[in-house]
Every structure is written in C-alpha cells, then in structure tokens.
Amino acid sequence: MSFGQILSDVASREKRVIVYAPDDSGSELADALATRNLTIDHRQLPAISSEAFVVVRDGGEFQGAISLADLLSFLTPPIRRPEDLDSLARKHRIVYELLDDTVFVSLDRRQLLATSRELEDRAWRTGRGRLHAGFQRADAFEAQRTVYQELSTTDIDIHLYVPGGVDGDPLSDTSVRLHTENGELDRYWFILFDDGDSGAQNCALIARETDDGRYQGLWTYNEALVAEAFNAVE
Structure with a gap:
C-alpha cells in the first residue's frame, strides 16, 4: 500500500466529535475542525454547568474527552509547541491522540x-x-538538522530521505542513513517511528503539499497503520 492509498483509506472513515457546552461554543470548534473528516454535534448544557468539553467517538466507541478551551488553544493558529513537556503531556498530547487517524485537508508549515x-x-x-x-x-531538512543530530545520539535506527541530498552531509559522522533517490516518497513530508518493543509509542505523520503551499495528510498512533506506512517506505 502506498502513502496515497493510506491517505485515501483513512479519508473514507469518519470520527464523531460531540461538544457539550452551555452556549453555541461548538460553532467555533466546527470552524477550527472544518478541514478534517469529522462529524461534529452539539449538546446543550445548563448555564450553571462547568466549562464546555468535547467527547470523541470512533465507530460509536468512546475515544476520549478534553476541555473545549484546551482543544481550541491547540487548533487556533499558530499552533505552538508548549515549552513545558509536562504541560504537553497533560493537555496537548491528548489532542494528537483524539485526532489520530483523521485526515486533515489544510495545515500550514508551522502547524x-x-x-x-x-x-x-x-x-x-x-x-x-x-x-x-x-x-x-x-532546505526543509536544514531547518531541522539539529533535531536529528540530537536523535542520532540515541539507539534509534534513523533513515532520512532528502531529494538530491544535503550539502556536506552534516550527519556523515553519525549512524544516520541518508537516502537521496526516493521516487514517489519525495512528494511527501513524513515521519514514521516504531519503538521496537510493545508498539505503544509507534506513530506516523504523512503529508502531501498542495498547490497553495499548504498540506493534506494525517497523523496516527494506530500500530497497524504505522506498519503499513513503514511497508510503503521499505
């Protein structure tokens, strides 16, 4: 299965997001999630109720919940990565997991x-x-070279795919393998990670640039889908 087939397959599935709020706050979320294959419903809460929250269901099964404020803070551009990783774990990481396996239609490079x-x-x-x-x-690699130099100090088997290579091969003194002739893969921005153990940390991002310079794609923590992505590369 190719990257294109993976994106098409995931796009054919749809998650359901239910917003519980005492007002019409759900309309703001609907705008923020308009680029995803999601069905968004609104449930009215009494005015005396606590803050609005969002529930995600996949195939009728409960996937998780998050406050509406935290979800909107992530989705409202520009998306910023929290400096405090504990904060990331408590709040924003759940957003990535809730939006797992939902195709996004339009994200910019910062997002x-x-x-x-x-x-x-x-x-x-x-x-x-x-x-x-x-x-x-x-140049896209050069902007992230430091990240991969740091990752190269771990025991991770790292493969980088850069069309035409990079000047001076800045990772030549590491175990990182650089691939420069990659065919169809060169059309995609992708990150695939397999933890080499239980699979609990497995994840993948696959994105394709559109004519207007934005991106279509998905991210996933689904082990089977991550395996499909690795197969597409290897």
Whole structure:
C-alpha cells in the first residue's frame, strides 16, 4: 500500500466529535475542525454547568474527552509547541491522540512542524527503535538538522530521505542513513517511528503539499497503520 492509498483509506472513515457546552461554543470548534473528516454535534448544557468539553467517538466507541478551551488553544493558529513537556503531556498530547487517524485537508508549515515535534519527542523519550523521516527539499531538512543530530545520539535506527541530498552531509559522522533517490516518497513530508518493543509509542505523520503551499495528510498512533506506512517506505 502506498502513502496515497493510506491517505485515501483513512479519508473514507469518519470520527464523531460531540461538544457539550452551555452556549453555541461548538460553532467555533466546527470552524477550527472544518478541514478534517469529522462529524461534529452539539449538546446543550445548563448555564450553571462547568466549562464546555468535547467527547470523541470512533465507530460509536468512546475515544476520549478534553476541555473545549484546551482543544481550541491547540487548533487556533499558530499552533505552538508548549515549552513545558509536562504541560504537553497533560493537555496537548491528548489532542494528537483524539485526532489520530483523521485526515486533515489544510495545515500550514508551522502547524505541521508542531505535529512533527510531538512525534520526534516520542522517539527521543523512547531512545530506541527505528525512525524514517522524509523531507521534500534540502532546505526543509536544514531547518531541522539539529533535531536529528540530537536523535542520532540515541539507539534509534534513523533513515532520512532528502531529494538530491544535503550539502556536506552534516550527519556523515553519525549512524544516520541518508537516502537521496526516493521516487514517489519525495512528494511527501513524513515521519514514521516504531519503538521496537510493545508498539505503544509507534506513530506516523504523512503529508502531501498542495498547490497553495499548504498540506493534506494525517497523523496516527494506530500500530497497524504505522506498519503499513513503514511497508510503503521499505
């Protein structure tokens, strides 16, 4: 299965988001999530109720819940990666997990970089396994070279895919393998991580740039889908 087939397959599935709020706050979330394959419903809460919250269901099954304020703070551009990783774990990480396996139609580079950092953080904390990352241009890699130099000090088997290579191969003194002729893969920005153990930290991001310079794609923590993504590369 190719990256394109993976995106098409996930796009055919739809999650349901239910907003519980005492007012019409759900309309703001509907605008923020308009680029995803999600069904959004609103449930009225009494005015005396606590703050609004959001519930995510997949195939009728409960996936999780988060306050509406925390979800909107993540979705409202520009998406910023919290400096405090504990804060990230408490609040924003659940957003990534709730939106797992939902295709996004339009994200800009800043938003995609924030998502990339979440996956790279998982790899860094795990410190082992395998990681494949694809960059559509050499300058895109250069902007993240320091991240991968740091990751190269772990026991992770790292493969980077950069069309045409990079000047001076800045990772030549590491165990990182650089791939420069990658065919269809060069059309995608991707990060795939396999923890090499239980699979609990496995994750993937696959994105394709559109004509207007924005991106379509998905991120996922689904082990089977991550395995499909690795198969598409390897």
